[in-house]
Amino acid sequence: MKTMDDRTVLLSHGLMNATDFANWGMPAIAYFKHEDNGGQGGWSIHAADGTVIGAAPSRDTAFAAILQHDMEPMSVH
Template sequence: MAEDVYERARTMTGAELRNWGMKEVAYFRPITHEGTTLIAIHAADGTPVCLAEDEDSAVDAILEQDMVPTFLQ
């Protein structure tokens, strides 16, 4: 079942991702803040949720909320 969710998340358009359940998926992407690279975590609709120091920490934070992490470049 988890593989189906991951595959669906990988093939969604931006509009589909925004409309997908806010409590089901979060995406993360690298940002630069004051010369430091951090990982920004956003809800499916783009609402900023929090920052993480690295990708592993971002994924862990998302999984702790029983959400599906999706990387966005």
């Protein structure tokens, strides 16, 4: 797995432009994170570029929904 330093090197050497970097992982990766909406927790699901693409009532449901759409789930802390 690449570290932030590796990504910076890719960008600084011109191997990847900013648009390519922003789209890196799309549409193969989806992120999910816990949301606290006024005491009612839930999980938001985001595309690799940060666009919200869904929501789920539980972590397990978010994880399953991402897998169901042939994407790799990644948790955001």
